[in-house]
Amino acid sequence: MTRPTLGIQMLDVGPIRLPGSYHNPATFPYPVVHRHVPGARVDVVTGGDKEILGAxxxxxxxxxxxxxxxxxxxxGYTSHFQxxxxxxxxxxxxTSSLLLVPFxxxxxxxxAKIALLTFDATRFNEGLANGVGWSLKTSPxxxxxxxxxxxxxxxxxPQPGITHAMLARDVMAAARRVLDAHANVGAIIFECAVFPIVTNHVRAATGLPVFDYVSMADILAEAVAGPAQAHQSGAAE
Amino acid sequence: MAARTPGPLAILRLQHKPVPMKGSIADPASFAYDVRYLAVPGAWTENVTGGDRAVLAAYVESARRMVAEGCRAVTTTCGFTSLFQAEVSAAVPAPVAMSSLSLLPLLERLIPPGGRIAIVTFDASRLTEAHCQGAGWSLTTSKVAIAGIEGSESWQEMFKPEPGFTRDMLARDVMTALDGLRAHHADIRAVLLECAFFPIVADDVRARTGLPVVDFLTVGDLLMASTDGTSADAKVAAE
Structure with a gap:
C-alpha cells in the first residue's frame, strides 16, 4: 500500500494554523491536500445554500x-451534500463528523445522550442529520x-483570529449547557472542523469521550490505506 | 495543559491461544496505544458464533472488570458478539464496540449512493439479522452482500484451541470469499471484515481490490480516538 493522501475541501476563508486545526498539516499523520471551494463562505454553507453544491x-x-x-x-454543514x-x-x-452519530x-x-457541539445551533436542522443517515427525532x-x-x-x-483559549472557553460553555441540562450524556461529538483544536481540553474538562473531525478523517485514511500506512509518523508533508 | 495518562483499550478475547501475527488484533504492535487482553470465561469460537447467550454474563463481567481496572474503551475479538452490544454497553461507563459490524452504518454513507458493501465473515451460515440489529442496522435496509470462509482450511483452524492457520492460507480463504461476492455483484464499493483475524490480511484485500476496507482495528482506533487523543491532541497537549 502507498500512503493515503486525504483531500480536504476548504471553506473560502483564511487559514487557522493552531495545532489541531485542519489547516495545519501536522494535525494529520498522513499527507493532506487542501483546496478552497470557490464561493464557500461560512455564511453561505452554514446557511444551507444549495447553490454551492456544484462548486x-x-x-x-x-x-x-x-x-x-x-x-x-x-x-460539517456540508453533510446535506454527502x-x-x-x-x-x-x-x-x-463531508462531516456528523457521519459518526449512528456509530x-x-x-x-x-x-445515554450525545452532546453535539456545533458552530451554530440555530442553523442546525433535520436535513443535516438526514444527509448522513440519521434523524434528530430518533437519535439521542x-x-x-x-x-x-x-x-x-x-x-x-475572512481571516479568523481565534485563539486556543478563546475557543476552549466558548466550546466548553456550550458543553456545560448540555451537561447541566442532561445527567446522562455519554459522549461528545464536534460538528465543527475547527473544534479539534480544543478536543483534548474538552475531554480533560468533562471526562467524556470526544469524537471530532480528525477522528473521522483518520478512519477515512485507514479505510483506504490501512492503519500501518495511515499512522506512519514522520513522512507527512 | 498536561496530557492525561491514557488508559488502555480493553480487548475481550476468546479462549483460543492468541495468534500474534503482524496486523493481528492479538499483537499489541497492531495498535498505536496500549491494549489489555482478557480471555472471557467460556467464550470459544464454536459457542460464540453459534449464538450462545449463556456467555453474555461473562462478557458483561469481563467488561466491568477491565473498565474498573482503568481501561478507556472496550472491544472484542469476535464480531458475532454484536448480539451483546446493548447489554455490555449498558454495564460500563466507557464506550463499547463489540463488533466491527458496528461500522456498517458509517461505511455505507462514505461510498456512492447505491453502492454495495461486501461483508466477509468467519461463517456466513451463522451470521443473522439479530447480529446486524445488535450492531445498529438491518439486512432489510442496508445494501450488503455477505460471504464467509466456512468450510475453508482457515475456518477449520479457527475452531481449534490453538489455531494453526498461516497468513497465506488466510489471505487465500478471505480472497476466495470476496472474489465470489465480486463475481456476482458489480456494485461493491467497500469491504467490511467481520472476523477479528481478518485484519492480518486487510492490506492484501486493499491491494487486490482497490476498495476501502474497515475491520476490527478500525473499531479500536475510532474508539481510542475519542478517549485517548488523536495525533492532533498529542501535539496540543505537548504545548
Whole structure:
C-alpha cells in the first residue's frame, strides 16, 4: 500500500494554523491536500445554500483527478451534500463528523445522550442529520452551538483570529449547557472542523469521550490505506 | 495543559491461544496505544458464533472488570458478539464496540449512493439479522452482500484451541470469499471484515481490490480516538 493522501475541501476563508486545526498539516499523520471551494463562505454553507453544491462537486472531482485517495470537507454543514458529492467521485467521501452519530450511538448505554457541539445551533436542522443517515427525532442527540460568542464572530470573518483559549472557553460553555441540562450524556461529538483544536481540553474538562473531525478523517485514511500506512509518523508533508 | 495518562483499550478475547501475527488484533504492535487482553470465561469460537447467550454474563463481567481496572474503551475479538452490544454497553461507563459490524452504518454513507458493501465473515451460515440489529442496522435496509470462509482450511483452524492457520492460507480463504461476492455483484464499493483475524490480511484485500476496507482495528482506533487523543491532541497537549 502507498500512503493515503486525504483531500480536504476548504471553506473560502483564511487559514487557522493552531495545532489541531485542519489547516495545519501536522494535525494529520498522513499527507493532506487542501483546496478552497470557490464561493464557500461560512455564511453561505452554514446557511444551507444549495447553490454551492456544484462548486463542491467540481472541487471533489478535481481532487480525485489529482490523486487524492479520500475526500473530506472542512465544514460539517456540508453533510446535506454527502450523497451528491460521494456520487460524483469513486473515492470515499466524508463531508462531516456528523457521519459518526449512528456509530457513537451504539457505543453508549441505551438511554445515554450525545452532546453535539456545533458552530451554530440555530442553523442546525433535520436535513443535516438526514444527509448522513440519521434523524434528530430518533437519535439521542442534544445540539448546542457557539453562536454569539467571540469564536463564532471570528470564524465568520475572512481571516479568523481565534485563539486556543478563546475557543476552549466558548466550546466548553456550550458543553456545560448540555451537561447541566442532561445527567446522562455519554459522549461528545464536534460538528465543527475547527473544534479539534480544543478536543483534548474538552475531554480533560468533562471526562467524556470526544469524537471530532480528525477522528473521522483518520478512519477515512485507514479505510483506504490501512492503519500501518495511515499512522506512519514522520513522512507527512 | 498536561496530557492525561491514557488508559488502555480493553480487548475481550476468546479462549483460543492468541495468534500474534503482524496486523493481528492479538499483537499489541497492531495498535498505536496500549491494549489489555482478557480471555472471557467460556467464550470459544464454536459457542460464540453459534449464538450462545449463556456467555453474555461473562462478557458483561469481563467488561466491568477491565473498565474498573482503568481501561478507556472496550472491544472484542469476535464480531458475532454484536448480539451483546446493548447489554455490555449498558454495564460500563466507557464506550463499547463489540463488533466491527458496528461500522456498517458509517461505511455505507462514505461510498456512492447505491453502492454495495461486501461483508466477509468467519461463517456466513451463522451470521443473522439479530447480529446486524445488535450492531445498529438491518439486512432489510442496508445494501450488503455477505460471504464467509466456512468450510475453508482457515475456518477449520479457527475452531481449534490453538489455531494453526498461516497468513497465506488466510489471505487465500478471505480472497476466495470476496472474489465470489465480486463475481456476482458489480456494485461493491467497500469491504467490511467481520472476523477479528481478518485484519492480518486487510492490506492484501486493499491491494487486490482497490476498495476501502474497515475491520476490527478500525473499531479500536475510532474508539481510542475519542478517549485517548488523536495525533492532533498529542501535539496540543505537548504545548
Amino acid at each position: 463542491y462537486i467540481d472541487s471533489a472531482q478535481a481532487m480525485e483527478r489529482d490523486g487524492c485517495h479520500a475526500i473530506a470537507t472542512s465544514c 450523497a451528491e458529492i460521494s456520487a460524483a467521485v469513486k473515492v470515499p467521501v466524508a 457513537v450511538e451504539r457505543l453508549l448505554p441505551p438511554r 442527540v442534544i445540539v448546542a452551538g457557539v453562536e454569539g460568542t467571540e469564536s463564532w464572530d471570528e470564524m465568520r470573518k
